Amino acid sequence: MTVSIDIARDLGGFRLETRFAAPEGVTVLFGRSGSGKTTVVKTIAGLLTPDAGRIAVGGRVLFDTDARLNVPVHKRRLGYVFQDSRLFPHLSVRQNLSYAARVRGREGPQDNDVADLLGITHLLDRRPHALSGGESQRVAIGRALLSEPDMLLMDEPLASLDGPRKAEILPYLERLRSETGLSILYVTHNMAEVARLATHIVLLDEGKVVRSGAPADLLTDPEMVRVFGIRDAGAVLSAKVVAQPLDGISELKVSAGRLFLPAVDAPVGAQLRVRILAQDVMLSSHRPEGLSALNILAVRVLAVRRGEGPGVIVQMQAGDDRLLARITRRSADAMGIVPGAECFAVMKSVAVSQTDIAVGLQSGL
Missing domain, CATH: 3.40.50.300 (P-loop containing nucleotide triphosphate hydrolases)
Structure with missing residues (x-):
């Protein structure tokens, strides 16, 4: 209504x-x-x-x-x-x-x-x-x-x-x-x-x-970080459970690829919303190898918001979704992180808390 x-x-x-x-x-x-x-x-x-x-x-x-x-x-x-x-x-x-x-x-x-x-x-x-x-x-x-x-x-x-x-x-x-x-x-x-x-x-x-x-528009807008707070800045992705292996790591499909998260209490086929905080996202100029982090998504930089401090907020396109990353100004300059740049977003599986996973509804975005 x-x-x-x-x-x-x-x-x-x-x-x-x-x-x-x-x-x-x-x-x-x-x-x-x-x-x-x-x-x-x-x-x-x-x-x-x-x-x-x-x-x-x-x-x-x-x-x-x-x-x-x-x-x-x-x-x-x-x-x-x-x-x-x-x-x-x-x-x-x-x-x-x-x-x-x-x-x-x-x-x-x-x-x-x-x-x-x-x-x-x-x-x-x-x-x-x-x-x-x-x-x-x-x-x-x-x-x-x-x-x-x-x-x-x-x-x-x-x-x-x-x-x-x-x-x-x-x-x-x-x-x-x-x-x-x-x-x-x-x-x-x-x-x-x-x-x-x-x-x-x-x-x-x-x-x-x-x-x-819509949440996708507001939560991933770098200009809204001042409203939501720098520590709470992050994105919400639509995901679908595609496998529940026996090692306790659930495999999810998102528009940009696969996410691997600690045991999600949902059956294969379930639609989820997954919140990923900007502070938990690292960026790499090339696809990294030999890392313990399981989640690596190819992204394109949409915007870079520079504050007065040493950090910047990077908005990225990841498939049909958007992500935010919080990195240092020094790293952004060294890596050439500017609108249009292509890179890789890296996220540790254990960084996503169970309280940041919602079952039963896509991001609606």
């Missing part, structure tokens, strides 16, 4: 003036703290009222100052998942889930179907105090789904979780995206979540949209 936003609101010393249109899928609102991400989501939900503007979800107008329309929160048909689960502490998991379906009062997904999707069937008789942080958030997502929303709003749902709990819940979010077909507006400033989940990205800064578009 598409969403169209054109809103303005003064908040003391901060002015929100945001306009964007997002297609179906998972639209990620990304920006540093204080950029207006949560304010936008609360405005869409009806928890905040814009001074002026228009909000439409799937062609259904929820707010329009010109038409003097402001649909009440409970009639907007939007599911909201907060940073904390906000479960009813006196109710069991089963009762928390059933409450949402009962409030909606219309046919929708069944409790058991949602419990299976989110892997919480074994938790149905527990109370919230007996759940881990990741389990609580999965129940909160289930409750939002059972309200049968037109769209799901997720405001940094993993922000309060530690690394292991985030890793636990991300596969369920991928299933949610792939199996329900429900459009999601997802707020985060975590690049791993962006790379794994996003089908569309909206970049916010000081209440305004800086850029919006």
Whole structure:
């Protein structure tokens, strides 16, 4: 379900003036703290009222100052998942889930179907105090789904979780995206979540949209490194599992050749998204031999971004995909790394973390 936003609101010393249109899928609102991400989501939900503007979800107008329309929160048909689960502490998991379906009062997904999707069937008789942080958030997502929303709003749902709990819940979010077909507006400033989940990205800064578009375009744009951060700069490649040898190294096909990664938990034929950080990519003028690194792809340099420090960001074409490499200015000059130059990108297999591999969706790019 598409969403169209054109809103303005003064908040003391901060002015929100945001306009964007997002297609179906998972639209990620990304920006540093204080950029207006949560304010936008609360405005869409009806928890905040814009001074002026228009909000439409799937062609259904929820707010329009010109038409003097402001649909009440409970009639907007939007599911909201907060940073904390906000479960009813006196109710069991089963009762928390059933409450949402009962409030909606219309046919929708069944409790058991949602419990299976989110892997919480074994938790149905527990109370919230007996759940881990990741389990609580999965129940909160289930409750939002059972309200049968037109769209799901997720405001940094993993922000309060530690690394292991985030890793636990991300596969369920991928299933949610792939199996329900429900459009999601997802707020985060975590690049791993962006790379794994996003089908569309909206970049916010000081209440305004800086850029919006497909992950392949934004994540591999050297000029966007300042927004995403130099340590998080990287690319997302479409990949397909083609072999699972017995030595624990999975073989993947990408548009530029083959990638070999540590045991990917996916069957042969599965479509993946693989995030490769710029800092993990080395460049060679000639195809290297005698290296322990298994991944070598022929590339063509598209752009070189030179900052004030000793490093540069190199954007490259690798088959149908784009890659980024972060190397020193000295190496770039010595190797003649300029737009149009052809070279080889080298990546260690173990450099790609399991948290940077998403199952069930191509890069969508």
